[in-house]
Each structure stands twice: as structure tokens, then as C-alpha cells.
Amino acid sequence: MVTQIKRFLLGRPLKSTELGEQKLRKTKALAILSSDALSSVAYGPEQILIVLMTVGAAAFWYSIPIGVGVLILLVALILSYRQIIFAYPHGGGAYVVSKENLGLYPGLIAGGSLLVDYILTVAVSVSAGTDAITSAFPSLHEHNVSIAVTFVILLTILNLRGVTESASILAYPVYLFVLALFILIGVGIYRTMTGAVPPDLHTPVGTPIAGITLFLLLRAFASGSSALTGVEAISNAIPNFKEPSPHNAAKTLMAMGFLLALLFSGIVYLAYDYGITPRAEVTVVSQIAETTFGRHFMYFFIQGTTAMILILAANTGYSAFPLLAVNLAKDKFIPRMFTVRGDRLGYSNGIIMLGILSIVLIIAFGGQTEHLIPLYAVGVFIPFTLSQTGMIFKWVRQKPPGWLPKLLINAAGALICFIITIMFFITKFEQVWPVLIFLPAIIILFHRIRKHYEAVGEQLRLATCEPAMPIEGNVIILPVSGITHVVEHSINYAKSLAADQIIAVYVPFEREDEARFEEKWNKWMPDVRLVTLHSPYRSIIQPLSRFIDSVQRKAVESHYQVTVIIPQFIPKKGWHNFLHNQTSFMIHTHLLFRKDVIVTTVPYHLKK
């Protein structure tokens, strides 16, 4: 039945050879990988205005030069990542690029912060989308957490089904959102041109403003650049593209950059031109839409697609997290299970882990994940900085034809990202300090995991160790609880193994029982030696464990192998297990983990 539910939710399992069919075309890839970046348009421009508002509405004209700054950064980032795509056609991403060019630690810092960041992406985006929905239907507001968790579960199932299937479903909302914003910007600019908007709503660009400081402008710039989170997703996900993947990925990246630039500058310009002031309860995009269309169908269309794309932004995390996890797992920094492909060829463990951890975050923060946004932005710009810096080192070291312009592009990207990272630490330290705790913690964990895997490999490798001990003979110990068919079967089996010695062991709690059982045994099975271990404290494992130790000591000297044979009932129905003391199971576990003996389980399947 579990299998049937799984089939229904995820579809039939796919053969490993079907992997090629699961790859993405450019249009689907754009939808699936750019939802995070595009959705940032819904809040990036607003962040700039919020910072400027601390000086006064007259300062809003600064959003134009700051917007230009963000656009320059965007161009630098897109070009940088385009170079990364071609340099690392098997999936670059900040982890691989930083590790190869800057060394292990920068790589781990980049990988660790991205890993955490994708979890934050999912939690923050889904919460934001849920907020947008429940703002429209206030009666749902108290169910915020359950709605957000439901969305995460849906996204997890969608991604477990596989990338192409999720891309097909997710493409519509993304393109609808782009369409909606294009209409909004188009109509808005037309209105501005035709003079439908009064020109006195905004101060002209260049008006001197008292109280404006470089610090404030940098802060506004840093806030606005949060619109650029998500642009690295494509370079992480190159293996998901149809062949030739780097080529297709680069084209998709350029298309995304182009869309993002248009939407971002359109919104920044309209917000300035309309003289929009950020308000707690209504977003800037919503204000622009209302001014442009009134409470018309188009207004609701824009609000609806915005809510959807906020939720879908989480999907970028689902595309990138599992692939980053595979890279880290292949390098043995996180558990090996992340490299296993599931029934539908996705890296299911990564997808499931991402879903679980973001649900934990959503529940822990009660759906109020807004104050995680700065943390999330820092977690993006640290790896941005590292990967751009890595590329600089690469160009300097390899000096391929035409490396200088490439180096300049990456250097510009690295510098801007570095400044933004520093700005976040300076201006929002009270919200981003946890990075300084969890990054070192993650890196220590990575190291311990790697050390463990290396130690295991060392111990298993045939070449490096002495040859295995020869086994000269076998001693079999057989704990018995009575004279039954199960015991008879186990003894027959022990005899068939040509063991040198078979010892049945009985643990009575009372002296009378001891004598009685010995008598019965000697009548029934006189050829098998019985040892009774009286246990005044009513423990079975302790005396048995001591006895095995003493047998073991003698056996080791003569290279004999000790095997403990444990008879075990297997009831017909699961609930019947409650009706049987789980002694066999407990002995099994205890011996395996505590002793160096071989444990054989002889099952006895109950028929009723």
C-alpha cells in the first residue's frame, strides 16, 4: 500500500538510462531556475525606498542612481556567471569554483553558506507567498503556518516527481508573472508619457537633500541588491540542462538577466515617477498597480501572479540544494546518502532534507520569517564574492586568450559583492551575526564527517592492512528460552554447520527453575551441552554477555570464531510484536554493537 501511494504521488520509477529524457529545455529551465531571481523584483525596489525614507520622501530620487548601480552589479554578475558556466560546464556554483581556485576553506565557506541559504530561500519565499495570499483572504491568516507547510510539502512532492515534470507545472505562473509585470510597466510608462501622471509627485533627480550620507546610500544599495539573490542558480544547475548544457545554460542566464534588468528598472522608475511611499500593509508593486489600473482585474492578476512567484521562488532552492549536496557528498563533507538518485532520478534525499528543514524553520518562526531576509542575503553574497574572487585567480593562473577583460568583469563583480557583504555586516549586524556562529559550526561538522569517511576507507582498504585472521574453527552459542520447535530448528542448523562446539545457554531467574530445566534438557537433547546462568537480578543480557566474553577469550587464542545463534519469532501481524518480549531483538542489538561476535538470526515465522 505504501508503494501504491508512492507511485500515485511520484509516478512510476525511472530507469537510470532514462536520465537524458529528464533534462530541461531552455524555456522550462528559465521558468524553473529564475523564479527566485525574478521574484526579488517584488521586494528589491521597495527595500531601497525603505532605507531612503529615513531621510524623507524628497530623497526618493536617489533610487534612480542606486537602481542604476544595482543594474551595473547585475550586468557584472550575469557576465561573471556566464564565464563560470563555460569554465565549469559540469555545474559550477560557488562551492566548486571557490574550492578549485581559492582552496578548501573558501570552498567550504561558500558551500556551507549556500547550503543553509537554500533552506532559508524555501522558508522565506514560501512564507512571503503565504502572507500575500492571506493578506487577500484575512480569514486564513491564523492558518499561515499550516498553509506554508502544505506548500512546502507540495513543492517537495513535485520535485520528487522529477525536474521536467515540475518545470512543466511551474512554467505557467512564472511566465504569467513576467507578462503581468510587462503589462504594468508598459501601461505605466505610457501613462507617464501621455501626462496622465501629475509631474509634481516626485522631486527631480539631482535635488540636493539635507542629511543624506554615503553610508545611507550604500545601505540602500545593499538593500536593493537583495533583488539579485538567485542569479547563481543557473550556474549550479548546468547538469539539469539538455545538451549542449553549458551553451543552453549560458543563453538561459542571459535571458534571465535581461528580464530581471527590465522588470527591476521598470519598477524602480515607476515607483519614483508615481512618488510611491513604502507602506507596511501594501507593497510598492501593489501601489503601482493600483495607481495604474485602479482595483481592476489587472490589479488582481498582478497580485495573484506575485503571490505565486514568491512561492515558486522556493523551487530554485529545490533545484540547487540537491546538486550542491551531491558535490559536497562526493567530496565526503556530508553524508553519502545525498549522492543516491531516487525512483524518479532526482536526488531524493537532498529534496526531502530541504523540505524537512524548511518546514522546521517555518514552524520554529511561526511563519514570520521576514527577519531572516538579511541573513539570507548575506548567505548569498558571501559565496558570490568567493566565486568571483576564485575566477580572478583562475584567469591570472591560466591566462587563456583574452583573459584580461574576463578578469576585469570578475574583479568588478567580486568587488561589488564584497562591498555589499561588508555593508550587511556593518548596517544590519544585529540580524546577520548568526552567520558568524553557524558558518564555523558547519565547517567543523564538514571536517568531522570527512575525517570519519577517510578513517573508514583507510580501515577497509585491502592493500594497507594485514591479511584477515584465519578462522580455524567455530564455537556456536545458542541462547534458549525453553524446549520448543524454534530451539530444535536452531540446534539442527547449528549441527549442520560442522561447528567444533555447540553450547546452549539458559538464563533462569530462580534456582528451582534452573534444576528443573537442566533435567528436562538432558532428557531431550543430551548431546548438546547446556550451560545455565542463574540471574538473580532478572537480567538476561548481562549474564549472557559475560558468558560470551569468557568463551570469546578462549576462542581468540586458538583462532576460533564465536557465533551466537538467536532464534526469533516473526509474528504474522505487525501488532503481534507487542505481545512478545523483544528479548531476541535486544540480544541481537547488544551483541552486534558491543561484542566482536557473529550473530545469526534463525527466524521462526508464526503461521497464525
Next chain:
Amino acid sequence: MVTQIKRFLLGRPLKSTELGEQKLRKTKALAILSSDALSSVAYGPEQILIVLMTVGAAAFWYSIPIGVGVLILLVALILSYRQIIFAYPHGGGAYVVSKENLGLYPGLIAGGSLLVDYILTVAVSVSAGTDAITSAFPSLHEHNVSIAVTFVILLTILNLRGVTESASILAYPVYLFVLALFILIGVGIYRTMTGAVPPDLHTPVGTPIAGITLFLLLRAFASGSSALTGVEAISNAIPNFKEPSPHNAAKTLMAMGFLLALLFSGIVYLAYDYGITPRAEVTVVSQIAETTFGRHFMYFFIQGTTAMILILAANTGYSAFPLLAVNLAKDKFIPRMFTVRGDRLGYSNGIIMLGILSIVLIIAFGGQTEHLIPLYAVGVFIPFTLSQTGMIFKWVRQKPPGWLPKLLINAAGALICFIITIMFFITKFEQVWPVLIFLPAIIILFHRIRKHYEAVGEQLRLATCEPAMPIEGNVIILPVSGITHVVEHSINYAKSLAADQIIAVYVPFEREDEARFEEKWNKWMPDVRLVTLHSPYRSIIQPLSRFIDSVQRKAVESHYQVTVIIPQFIPKKGWHNFLHNQTSFMIHTHLLFRKDVIVTTVPYHLKK
């Protein structure tokens, strides 16, 4: 470390032979076994007044004749149970008495309702005691559930330490409560005698009251008789008494009856004489205490000891539940684990199960367990009725010397209990109907468990079955995941067992891997046959399972036994398990539960 915590909480383990030292002296037994019955005094009289109040305060004089009725019932019950103690010196209780004299079903009805009832006792008493405490300190009120749960955990630990230790700690509050009520009643009656209480506070006994009906009086009687819950505890717990146990138990029972009668009639009389009217926020006992002493030290002493005894009333459940569970488990109606004595010689599984289930009830009802009281009372009077009726049958059948007065005592008891049970069903059906669901459900469950145990016994018994199949030879299947020390060790072991055939099995996910591994294997271990099972769907268990089936089919024909040897890593630290795919463990579980093969685990203990 777990062991150390356990030692600290429970004390050192005790030998089975130390059981005698754990038995109770009479004074301690009285404290430990009568707290439930004595605590009923705190609410029983009030229940009578609440029913009478529906007619008017003038009807309160009826509490005197009704109180006399309850006293008569008490005497009948005490005498009946005294007879049960001597007739069933190894612990009577309604289950044993009903089963022996009335048959299996009445026994199971009695046993089932008592089992549920003890859980209700713990939940209801602890909640009531917690209410009493948080009424005094209203700031604690929101923590009601956590406080109640803490008390249940404390009581559970106390009982796991063993009966004598819990008796020592619990004796003080019980005797302090008795002392406090004696002072209250003494001073109260002295005040009445000396005329300090105005005589016009109550209508004289015998005043005709309009609207009083027999139904109402019976209902008041039934409510008042809830003060008698708990009197059966001693007859259940005879095995806990020092020798001669029936003798000591009978004396303790008489002492308890005497105390209960005095306290009950004192409270009923003073409530009548003071003209107390039940109020929602202040209990009747509290009103009497306030009228007698004012808000004096004695008032708080009475309130404090009342709160304590309400919580300790739960302890009666802890004494009786495990013993009843032992009786039911010996008859195979509930899981055998309830017959096992723990480290401190108590029946720990019963104690722990009672603790867990009452915590579940407290949490499920948010600490508001008052409306479970009628359910609880019915659950007491059903087994009361059955055990008294059982005694009637016993006297009629056995006719020992002087059986007629004994029969009359039990007949009176049975009749009164029966009437009360019926009254509960008629007057409080909306609260007691769940009994009609859960009693049949429990009895069906009892039966299914019994049937399972009988079926198992049948299958295991040597006499009734054909002799075990002879084992003519052994086939060993060895799943391998690579060429490592672990595999080498497992093969050495397989070879030492003189098996007729050893087959190594490798499950590659890709064709290239298959060829590569076969080549490596044939170089390394050419004398062991390797079978590769290509798995396009990346499952290991499915192809392995099919292969084992095919081997098994051939083996059965020639009486060969199939053994699967599974190498298993045992990492040094627990958390390392997360770093290894749990394939070995999953194969082990799958094979044991689904196939009729023997499974041998060869542990490989990692040293780092």
C-alpha cells in the same frame, strides 16, 4: 550514563530473593492503599448536596439519611471485601473473583473496567490535586497540564523505586490529612454542642419538602457513593503485605473503613449543621474549615493536606494496576511483558504504562478531567457488583460453615452496587455512555491477544507437531558492495562453515560497473562464485530478494538450508550511523520478515 541516571532515580537493582523485604507493614499499607478512598471524603459529601440543591437548600436535611445509606453501603462493602480477602489470599480483586465464580466474561468485564479505571483514577486525582494547588496560586493556573504531568512522572518514579520506599514518603501526607480532618470535625462538633453555631442555619431532619422524588434521592445517593471508590484497592494488593498477608490486609481494610466512616459522617453532619451550600469556586470542606477556624493556620493546613491527598489518591492506581495487569497477563489476555519484575522488583511495565496512559489522558483533556468522574465511578461500581455477585455464587456453591450470614452481606453489597450502577446509567447517561463502547472493545482485544498466544503455544509445542525438517546441506549467499576487508572476513567465515555452496552477489546500477567488478572479483577471489544482478531502477533489495527466492526454491527440494551472510559496519560513535547508508540493516529486516532464510550478521567494528 543512562544506567547512572537510572540508578540515581530508582536506586540499586534488587535481587529476586529480596522480595520479602519489599513487603508492606500495616501502617504503611494503610497510607499507600487508602489514599484514594480517604480522599473521596473531600468531594463525596459535596456531590450529595449538589444534587439536593436542584430542589432547594431546604432539602439539605436529606443528606443525613442519604449519608446513613452510604455508611451502610460502606459497611457492606468493607465486610464483603474482608470476606474476599480471606477467600482469595493471593490477591482477589474483582477480576479473579468474578472470573472464578461467574465465568470468563464477567471476569473480563470486571478486569477491563478496572484496568481503564485505574488510569482514570490517576488522571482525575492528579488533575484535581493540581487544581487545588493552582486555586491557591492563580499565577500557576496556565501551567496546570505541565504541573499535573510532572506529578504523574514523580509518582511513576516513586513507584518504580518500589512499594516500601513510596509508602515511606507517602505515609506522612495521608496521616496528616486524617489528622487535619479529625481536628476539623472535633472542633466543629464541639462548636455545635456549645451553641457557637446558630441552630437556624438548617431545616430540621424530617421537614417535608415539595418536589423531592425517589429518583432524585437515588441520584443523590449514587453521587454520594462516589466517596466509596477505592475501597477495593486493598483486596487487590494482598501480595504486597507482609506475612501473614490476608490477616494484615483484613486488619488494614477494617481500619480504613473505620477512618472513612468517621470522616465521611463528620463532614456530612457538619455540612448539614452549618447549612453549607455548595459553591462552584469553594469546596464544601473548605467552607466548613473557614466557618470553623476563619482564615487561620488550621484552614490552610486542611486545604494543603487535601490537595496532597488528592494527588496521592493516584498512588492507589499505581499499587493496583500493575497487580491486576499481572493477573490478566498470566491468563494471556494482555501482553506478557506485564509479568516481568523490574530492577526494584516492582512490575515496572505496568507502572510505566499507567504513567504514560494517564499523561496522555491529562494532555488530551487539557487537565480538565472533571467530567471523567462519572465514567470513573461507573468503572468502579461495575466490578464491585460483579465481585459481590461472584461471592454469592461462591457461598451457594461451597456452603462453608456459617455461609448464610456471609451470603447476606455479599448479597446486600451486590444489590446496592447494582442499583448505583443502574442509577449512573439512568441519571448521567450522557457522561457514562463511553463505557458501552470501550468495554466491548477491550474484551475483543483481550480475546484476540489470548487467541494469538494460544496459537503461538500450539505452534511451538514439540509434542503436537511433526519433527523438524532435517538439514542436508547449506547454501550461503553473501551480498557484497566492494572488495574490502569486511567482505574478505565474511568470505573466510563462510568458508569455515563447511557450506556446500557459497555465492557472492553484487548489485551494480550500471552496465560498465558490472563488467568492471566481475573482472576485479575474478582476479581477487576466483574460487568464490560471483553473481551480478544489474539493477536499472537502483534498488538493491528487490533484485537480491528475487535471487534469494530462486536459490531458495532449489534448496528446499534437496533439504538445503539457505543462509544470507550480511557484513555490517559498526561505527565507533552513534552519530556516524547517519554517514552510512543503512543498506545492511534494511536487507536484514526485509529478509527476516519476508523470507524463510537464516540471516547472519558479520559485524565489522570501525576503530576510528
